[in-house]
Amino acid sequence: MDAAQAGQAGSAGAALPSFELEVSAVQVINPLIRAFHLRRPGGADLPGFEAGAHVKVAVRLPDGRSDWRQYSLINFSTDPAATRSPQAYCIAVREEASGRGGSAFMHRQVKVGDRLQVQAPDNDFALQAHPGTVVLLAGGIGVTPLISMAATALAQARPVRMAYAGRSLGLLAYREPLQALLGDRLHCHGDAEAGRLFDVAGFLATCQAQDHLYVCGPQAMLDQVLACARSAGWNESRIHFELFSAPAVQEGDHAFELVLLQSGKTLTVPPDKSILDCMLEAGLDPMFDCKRGECGVCAAPVFEGEPDHRDYVLSAAEKKANQVIQTCVSRCKGTRLVLDI
Numbered sequence: 001m002d003a004a005q006a007g008q009a010g011s012a013g014a015a016l017p018s019f020e021l022e023v024s025a026v027q028v029i030n031p032l033i034r035a036f037h038l039r040r041p042g043g044a045d046l047p048g049f050e051a052g053a054h055v056k057v058a059v060r061l062p063d064g065r066s067d068w069r070q071y072s073l074i075n076f077s078t079d080p081a082a083t084r085s086p087q088a089y090c091i092a093v094r095e096e097a098s099g100r101g102g103s104a105f106m107h108r109q110v111k112v113g114d115r116l117q118v119q120a121p122d123n124d125f126a127l128q129a130h131p132g133t134v135v136l137l138a139g140g141i142g143v144t145p146l147i148s149m150a151a152t153a154l155a156q157a158r159p160v161r162m163a164y165a166g167r168s169l170g171l172l173a174y175r176e177p178l179q180a181l182l183g184d185r186l187h188c189h190g191d192a193e194a195g196r197l198f199d200v201a202g203f204l205a206t207c208q209a210q211d212h213l214y215v216c217g218p219q220a221m222l223d224q225v226l227a228c229a230r231s232a233g234w235n236e237s238r239i240h241f242e243l244f245s246a247p248a249v250q251e252g253d254h255a256f257e258l259v260l261l262q263s264g265k266t267l268t269v270p271p272d273k274s275i276l277d278c279m280l281e282a283g284l285d286p287m288f289d290c291k292r293g294e295c296g297v298c299a300a301p302v303f304e305g306e307p308d309h310r311d312y313v314l315s316a317a318e319k320k321a322n323q324v325i326q327t328c329v330s331r332c333k334g335t336r337l338v339l340d341i
């Protein structure tokens with residue numbers, strides 16, 4: 001989404017068609033990251049996609065339930081045919097030790113020859129038409145959609161450059177092929193080698209007035225980029241972003257009572273679960289899509305209680321008004337929240 005779109009609550013997303021794909025290859029990219037290549041069992045072409053697109057893959061969780069996980073499609077080729085009628089999709093999955101089990105399923109159970117249910121590509125993070133340079137900023141595994149953007153920008157002969165940051169250079173997935181693709185337009189930063197964190201404010205200061213910034217990384221990086229850009233007076237329509245992971249539990253998160261007026265249910269939301277997940281587990285059928293506070297689909301009207309807003313959808317004024325809450329990420333500041341659903 002674009003930073004300037006924050007505040008426009010999303011509408012319901014239509015379910016995309018899904019199909020069964022075969023795992024044709026599994027690559028160990030580094031100790032934390034594996035890539036999966038997915039093809040049609042008969043080998044026919046797959047639906048095309050554009051840079052920034054993702055697919056959703058059905059994963060099996062430790063409690064036996066199925067859920068969808070969203071993974072960006074990786075493309076290094078500057079040949080438009082590679083994404084117009086692809087033979088295979090490539091996704092990369094980082095195993096999250098404290099995750100809910102989707103990445104562990106992909107790492108520990110999925111092997112070559114297995115079949116996975118996959119939704120057709122969708123794109124909430126498309127490359128925009130604009131003057132100036134396409135500036136890409138990747139944090140960790142957030143590099144995956146930006147690889148495809150770099151390839152597309154090069155194919156379109158647009159000016160492009162990328163900064164790619166992580167805890168160490170050795171853990172930066174796809175660093176070498178990216179170097180081959182972008183040459184000196186790629187700057188890699190490892191905290192361990194540099195002895196400091198990546199300088200977000202300094203990087204933003206190198207951008208020109210017409211450049212657009214595309215950011216994908218962890219929440220802390222995104223929050224820092226948005227804060228630095230705002231204090232430097234950036235027009236937010238020039239910032240496009242996607243989070244690559246579900247928001248983590250924050251220090252001080254506590255359980256609270258959730259009352260759902262229209263369905264007549266009262267639930268307890270523990271510190272490590274979202275309002276949305278609690279509603280799903282209670283057998284309700286709420287609308288949702290991204291589960292990362294970006295799309296707006298899970299918005300619910302607040303009847304009583306003070307929300308702890310953690311989304312990137314509502315504007316500052318909407319957050320202050322406390323009339324709506326994004327149930328996939330936001331919580332309650334007090335002990336009781338009543339929603340009119």
Ligand code: FES
Pocket residue numbers: 287288289290291292293294295296297298299311313326327328329
């Ligand atoms: S904001 Fe996308 S599902 Fe909640």
